[in-house]
Amino acid sequence: MFKLEAYNKLLVSTSVAAVLALSVVGCMGESTAPSGSDASVSLDIDGGVSHPVVNGKTGNYYVNPQAIGAKINNGRVPNAAELAKWDTDLQPVTELSPEGHGIPEGSGSVEDGETIYEAQCVMCHGDFGSGGGGYPALSKGNAYDLQKTLTNNRWKDPEADGPTRVFGSYWPQVTTMWWYIRDGMPHPFSDSLSVDETYALTAYILNINEMEIDGEEVDDEYVLDRAKFLKIKMPNVDGFEPNIAGANALPAVRAYFGKASNFGGQNLNQGAVRCMTDCQEPTAKIKRIQNGGIKDFIPAMNVTRDLPVKEAVAIDVKKVYTESCAMCHSAFLAPGSGDWAGYTPKGIDKVYANGIKGTEGGMPAKGGTDLSDADFKTMVDYLISGKIK
Amino acid sequence: MDNKESQDQTTIDRRDFFKKAAAVSVTALAGTSLLANESAGKGDPAIMHHTKWGRKWGDPVTKNQYGIPSAYEHNVIRRSTKLLASGNFRASIAVTPIHESQGIITPNGLFFSRSHGGTAHVDPNEYRLMIHGLVEKPIVLTLAELKRYPSVTRTHFIECPANGGQEWRGPQFNSVQFAKGFMASAEWTGVYIKTILEDLGLKPTAQWMLAEGSDNSKMGRTLPIDKILDDAMIVWGQNGEALRPEQGYPVRLLVPGWEGNLCVKWLRRLEFSQEPWYCKEETSKYTDLKPTGKAIQHFYANEVNSTVTSPSPELPWTDLKDGDVVEIEGLAWSGMGTITAVDLSFDGGKNYEEANLKGLVLSKSWTRWSYMHTYKKGKKLLLTSRAIDDAGYIQPTIDQEVSVMGVEAVYHRNAVETWEVTEEGKVNHVQIRSV
Numbered sequence: 001m002f003k004l005e006a007y008n009k010l011l012v013s014t015s016v017a018a019v020l021a022l023s024v025v026g027c028m029g030e031s032t033a034p035s036g037s038d039a040s041v042s043l044d045i046d047g048g049v050s051h052p053v054v055n056g057k058t059g060n061y062y063v064n065p066q067a068i069g070a071k072i073n074n075g076r077v078p079n080a081a082e083l084a085k086w087d088t089d090l091q092p093v094t095e096l097s098p099e100g101h102g103i104p105e106g107s108g109s110v111e112d113g114e115t116i117y118e119a120q121c122v123m124c125h126g127d128f129g130s131g132g133g134g135y136p137a138l139s140k141g142n143a144y145d146l147q148k149t150l151t152n153n154r155w156k157d158p159e160a161d162g163p164t165r166v167f168g169s170y171w172p173q174v175t176t177m178w179w180y181i182r183d184g185m186p187h188p189f190s191d192s193l194s195v196d197e198t199y200a201l202t203a204y205i206l207n208i209n210e211m212e213i214d215g216e217e218v219d220d221e222y223v224l225d226r227a228k229f230l231k232i233k234m235p236n237v238d239g240f241e242p243n244i245a246g247a248n249a250l251p252a253v254r255a256y257f258g259k260a261s262n263f264g265g266q267n268l269n270q271g272a273v274r275c276m277t278d279c280q281e282p283t284a285k286i287k288r289i290q291n292g293g294i295k296d297f298i299p300a301m302n303v304t305r306d307l308p309v310k311e312a313v314a315i316d317v318k319k320v321y322t323e324s325c326a327m328c329h330s331a332f333l334a335p336g337s338g339d340w341a342g343y344t345p346k347g348i349d350k351v352y353a354n355g356i357k358g359t360e361g362g363m364p365a366k367g368g369t370d371l372s373d374a375d376f377k378t379m380v381d382y383l384i385s386g387k388i389k
Numbered sequence: 390m391d392n393k394e395s396q397d398q399t400t401i402d403r404r405d406f407f408k409k410a411a412a413v414s415v416t417a418l419a420g421t422s423l424l425a426n427e428s429a430g431k432g433d434p435a436i437m438h439h440t441k442w443g444r445k446w447g448d449p450v451t452k453n454q455y456g457i458p459s460a461y462e463h464n465v466i467r468r469s470t471k472l473l474a475s476g477n478f479r480a481s482i483a484v485t486p487i488h489e490s491q492g493i494i495t496p497n498g499l500f501f502s503r504s505h506g507g508t509a510h511v512d513p514n515e516y517r518l519m520i521h522g523l524v525e526k527p528i529v530l531t532l533a534e535l536k537r538y539p540s541v542t543r544t545h546f547i548e549c550p551a552n553g554g555q556e557w558r559g560p561q562f563n564s565v566q567f568a569k570g571f572m573a574s575a576e577w578t579g580v581y582i583k584t585i586l587e588d589l590g591l592k593p594t595a596q597w598m599l600a601e602g603s604d605n606s607k608m609g610r611t612l613p614i615d616k617i618l619d620d621a622m623i624v625w626g627q628n629g630e631a632l633r634p635e636q637g638y639p640v641r642l643l644v645p646g647w648e649g650n651l652c653v654k655w656l657r658r659l660e661f662s663q664e665p666w667y668c669k670e671e672t673s674k675y676t677d678l679k680p681t682g683k684a685i686q687h688f689y690a691n692e693v694n695s696t697v698t699s700p701s702p703e704l705p706w707t708d709l710k711d712g713d714v715v716e717i718e719g720l721a722w723s724g725m726g727t728i729t730a731v732d733l734s735f736d737g738g739k740n741y742e743e744a745n746l747k748g749l750v751l752s753k754s755w756t757r758w759s760y761m762h763t764y765k766k767g768k769k770l771l772l773t774s775r776a777i778d779d780a781g782y783i784q785p786t787i788d789q790e791v792s793v794m795g796v797e798a799v800y801h802r803n804a805v806e807t808w809e810v811t812e813e814g815k816v817n818h819v820q821i822r823s824v
Contacts (some may be wrong), residue, residue, distance in 0.1 A: 041726075041779070045615035046690035048646060048725025049780045051752060058620075059727075059752045067539035072588050074537055075528040078519055082529065086519055086658050089599060089609065089666060097664050124476075134475045136673075151682035153795040154558060156824055163678055163797055170684075173667040180669040183607040187476055187506065190605040240676065240686040244665045250596055250613055253687060260782065263677070263685055263801070264793035265692055269781035276732070280739040281788045283823035286771070286809070289560045293818075294567070298469045301564055303488070303703050308463040 045250065047257040047267075088183060090175040093230055094245045100175060100230065107225035108200025110207045110218065116197055117204050120186045129166075129208045135187070136166070143168025143209040147235040168209030172240055174232040178202050199224050206232070315375045317382045324369045329383055344384070351384075352377050458498075465489045467499060468566060472555065479507035480606070482549060484570035487696070487720065488703040493544065493748060493755040495573035497628050501649075502635040503549055503571075505670065506606030509655045513639045518623070522599075522661035525590030532639050536625060538580035543622070543645065544754045546722050548572035548691045550648040550675060550800040557796040560818045565701035568806065568818055572691075572722070574755040577643050578626030582617050582659070595661040599668075600642045603657035609668040610651045612644065614661075616689070620645050623656065646724025646753035647689045648800075650675055680795035691724035692803040693784055695731055695758070695776035706814035711766035717744075721756045723778035728756040730777045737771030737807050737821040738786060744774070770810040771821065787822040 041059075044050040051059035053068070091101035117125075124135035131137030140146055146169035154162050164170075167177055182198045184190050193201070203224035211218050214231045218224070242256035243249060256262050259270070266272035295301075321329075344351060356373055358365035366376050431437070458465070467483035475481050482503040485495055502508070513532050521527035552571035555561050562568045582598075591614070598617050601609040612621065622643040625632060632638045637654025644651040650670055665687075677685040697719040700706050709715060721728045728750060732741035744760040758774070777783045790804040809817045 043780070044619055045613050046647070046725060047780060048690050048723075049727065049752065049778075050619045060749075061541070061543065063541075064539060067584065069587060070539065070584075072538055072584070074534040074588070075530040078521065078527055078529040082519070083521060083527070087521065087660065089601070089660070091662070091664055091666055094664055101662070101664075134477065135480075136475075150678060150684075151680065153680040153797050155680060155791060155795040155797075158558060163682075165673070165678065167673070171672050172686075173672065176667050176669050176672050184506065184605070184669070187479070187605075190506065190607070239683055240672075241683050242685075242687070244597075244611075244687055247594075247596075247663065249665070250615065253613060254615075257689070261793065263688065263692075264785060264790045266783050266785045266789060267781045268777070268783055272781075272783055274732070274777065274783055276741045278739060279741065279786075280737065280821065281786065281823055284738075284786070284788060284821050285823070286737070287559050287820045287822055289563055289818060293561045293563055294470060294472055294555070295563065296471045297564070297567065298471070299466070301468070301566070301703065302464045304464060305461045307460050 043258070045254050045257060047260070047265075088179075090179040092173040092175040096246060103175065103178075103226055103229060104195050105226050106195035106199050107223055108196045108198070108203055109223045110200075110203045110220055112197075113200035113202070113204025113207070116193075116201055121201070124187065129205060138167055138205050139208040140164050140166050140169070141210065143211050143235050147239075150236065150239060166209075167205060168211055168235065170236050170239070172234055172237045174202070174206075174229065174234055177205060178229070199226075199229070202229070211235075315371070315378060317379060320369065320371070320375075320379055321382065324367050325379065325383065328367075348380075348384075352380055355380055465499065467502060470567065476506075480505050482551075482571060484566055485573040486566045486703075487570045487572070488565050488698050488701050490573075490698065490720075493574050493720075493751075493757060494628060495575055497575070497630065497633050497636070500573040500575060500627070500633070500636060501547075501549065501571055503649065504604065504606075504635075504654070505608045506604050508634050509602075509604035510634050511603065511639060511655055516639050516657075518640065518657060518659070520585065520589060520659045522659075523592040523595035523663065524586070524661055525592065526588070528589060532625070535580070535623065535640065538584055540578050540580060540626075541622065542576055542578045542626070543620075543643075544574065544576045544749075544751050545643065545645045546572055546574035546691075546724075546753070546755050547643075547649045547652055548694075548722070548724070550650065550688070550691060552691075552694075553802045553806070554799045556820070557791070557794075557798060557802055559822075560820050563702045563818045565696060565698055565703055565818075569696040569720075572649070574722075575627050576629070577622065577624045579622045579624030579640075579643060582621050582623060583619075585623075586617070591661060594663045597662050597665045599658070599660040599662065599666050600651070600653040600656060601658040601660075602637070602653045602655040604655045608653055608655075608670065609666065610653055610671055611665040611668060611687070612651060613687070613689075616644060616647065644689075646691060646726075648675060648691065651689070675800060677794065677798040677800050679793070679798065685798075685801075688801055689724075691722070692801060693721075693723035693725065693728075693776050693778040693780075693782040694803040695719060695721035695774040695784065696806060697733075697772050697774050697808055700772070700810060700814075700816045701808060702816045702818055705816045706764060706810060709764045709766070709814055711764065713764045715762055715764050717760040717762050717772065719744075719758055719774050721746075721758055721774070721776035722754065723776065723780070723782065724753055725782055726778040726780040727752045727754075728758075728776055729779050731756075731758040732775045732777075733758075733760050734773040734775070735770050737819075738773040738775070738805055741773075741775060764814075766814075767812045769812055771807050771819070772810060773805050773807045773821070775805050787820055788824070791822070791824065 041049045041051055053063050056063055056065060089102050093100045124133050125138050126132040129138030146164045149164045152161055152163045154160055178198055181201050182193060203222055206218040213228050243252045260267035355363060356366055356376055465486055469483045473482050485499050485501040516532040518530045518535055549571035596614055598612045599609055601607055623640060624643040625640050627636055640656045641654040642652050642656050677688055699718045721731045731744045733744045734741045744758045746756060747759050748757045750756050775784045784803055784805050787804040807819050807821050809819045
């Protein structure tokens with residue numbers, strides 16, 4: 001039964017794509033090109049080209065026809081506990097969904113939220129959510145006032161103030177904040193806050209954004225719970241396009257992205273021209289990188305093909321001694337005697353040289369290690385120092 | 390080593406010799422005639438001397454059982470910058486050296502890396518994928534069970550929609566790696582989601598799918614059903630091997646042509662719903678604010694785009710001689726279809742000539758283009774490339790794009806970009822624009 005529905009869905013999708021292409025569609029696998037000439041392409045929701053399977057191929061790729069519609073029955077049905085454990089997402093209140101989705105019972109106060117914030121959040125998000133340390137600001141002041149800055153654009157006046165995009169002024173839904181705090185915060189130790197702690201932090205963030213719920217200011221005494229949470233309306237809830245909510249969202253999205261001028265595109269099928277001669281806007285001029293630009297590349301930009309400079313890594317003298325020297329040099333510090341006195345008078349350089357090259361019937365070259373000369377000398381110094389005793 | 394010129398070659402010690410040989414090969418790679426170097430007449434030392442590797446044993450085959458690049462390639466690496474250091478480089482990006490890229494495949498180790506809570510290291514034995522919501526039968530799959538579906542292999546780029554996004558108000562990076570390297574391309578292997586849905590049965594009210602990662606940010610995004618029933622894939626293979634941890638090992642979503650951010654890594658859960666989700670990375674970020682004050686949300690496809698990779702700020706023409714014939718090369722790509730043409734301008738977009746596509750030209754894939762140019766020493770150029778795709782999209786001028794989008798959008802900037810080639814052959818990033 002569900003099998004059939006899946007196919008119906010596939011059929012619907014293909015027809016919609018074809019309708020968008022202003023053409024007629026027969027069945028799955030047959031569609032019409034944007035130009036009306038090529039049966040192997042159709043338009044997708046993004047206004048781009050997709051390639052239904054035609055004559056055993058999708059675009060340039062062959063398709064195994066046996067794999068389409070094959071009865072594959074892998075895996076198992078998850079149990080309720082498993083679903084509950086992972087299905088922790090939140091969806092906002094909408095017309096179709098008056099209770100939202102996944103919004104749990106619980107409560108937390110602004111006061112408790114501030115305490116948690118000061119303990120676990122302030123080091124990254126700054127005092128009162130002001131930002132810093134490479135983490136985003138959570139507030140820049142009154143959300144309703146700052147929402148009005150979203151029409152600021154440094155397009156024609158580079159010196160003007162830009163728009164302020166923080167939680168209060170920009171985000172369309174409060175469920176995003178609750179969900180992200182619960183599942184993704186604190187950044188180095190995520191998934192560690194309780195439901196009530198999450199309500200408390202959300203309350204605190206609403207407070208520093210100077211927001212209201214149902215006409216009531218979220219002041220220092222405010223206690224947020226699920227019922228109040230459902231009533232939160234973000235100042236910028238209507239600030240986004242295309243519309244994605246409701247039972248007929250997808251046609252709206254298709255229509256939006258079907259029109260290049262909505263998103264700054266130029267489409268040759270929608271009146272754009274492929275200009276080849278004398279194309280430049282007369283007012284256009286060369287704009288160069290200002291003030292040297294950004295160049296703190298990590299690591300620094302370099303295209304040479306040389307050998308990397310080896311970073312000197314200090315050897316662990318005790319470890320090397322135990323693994324490579326102790327077999328002989330624990331019984332006697334220097335070959336054949338109890339100390340180095342008989343050797344060092346010839347000069348330490350002679351000791352180093354003998355050690356590095358090895359001596360006939362005695363010391364193997366570098367004691368059989370692959371130490372660098374410098375590291376080997378460090379080992380000699382270590383042995384002579386007598387610290388191993 | 391510069392003072393060695395007057396000395397007999399044989400007195401040069403080995404250490405200096407190898408430095409010199411390396412310098413000569415770099416010059417050779419850049420296309421200059423060897424006869425132009427100081428050893429003309431005596432012969433090129435790289436030929437005349439015994440090489441270190443030519444008369445000694447090389448490594449046994451048992452060394453490097455997973456191969457590594459030549460030590461000489463150590464500068465061909467992903468890079469980051471403090472500007473993008475968010476979250477101690479754990480909500481950050483490291484970008485691909487596209488000036489060093491060959492063909493249309495990026496090696497896995499160089500594939501740009503973006504995460505929202507650091508690179509997760511998932512134990513494949515504990516890997517589970519849960520699919521639920523508006524389906525007739527929810528399921529949970531192990532990695533082995535997932536891989537048992539019939540696989541498909543496709544070549545697609547993944548591009549961060551913030552590629553070029555630091556430069557809405559003017560050029561900032563004198564580097565093609567940073568100006569255009571928030572992307573890479575690979576051959577991916579996995580299963581179409583629609584293949585799995587044939588068994589699960591999608592309910593008719595389903596409009597959206599949530600994809601959620603298992604990393605510490607639980608990175609999630611909403612996708613429309615259209616794309617799921619078209620070409621969205623769950624992938625485990627990249628360029629013939631398992632995904633790298635930076636790419637979501639063991640399993641990520643692959644949404645051909647669309648925002649890289651939608652290709653959720655360390656994927657653990659897909660849920661179908663009638664209403665969308667409003668995830669953090671599709672509201673607070675990855676939305677394009679226009680001068681009207683409205684922001685575009687769910688801006689799926691990376692639009693048609695191109696860049697000149699050679700020459701570039703990293704690969705200048707300072708060593709070219711007058712009259713040298715040189716290949717101008719670049720990449721073109723579109724998340725909305727297949728590249729049909731690339732035009733190249735030498736005067737910053739005033740006049741264009743059509744360049745040549747080369748190699749495989751695939752849908753939603755990097756496409757190589759090429760133009761043979763006779764270099765005129767001392768002549769300043771403004772190199773601008775412009776790509777066209779089979780959905781009819783052509784790259785806008787900066788003025789055209791900015792007139793609709795303003796300069797605060799951050800994402801999806803695909804206007805033409807320009808390299809200035811100076812009289813000396815140096816290459817600078819510039820923009821040709823009115824405001």
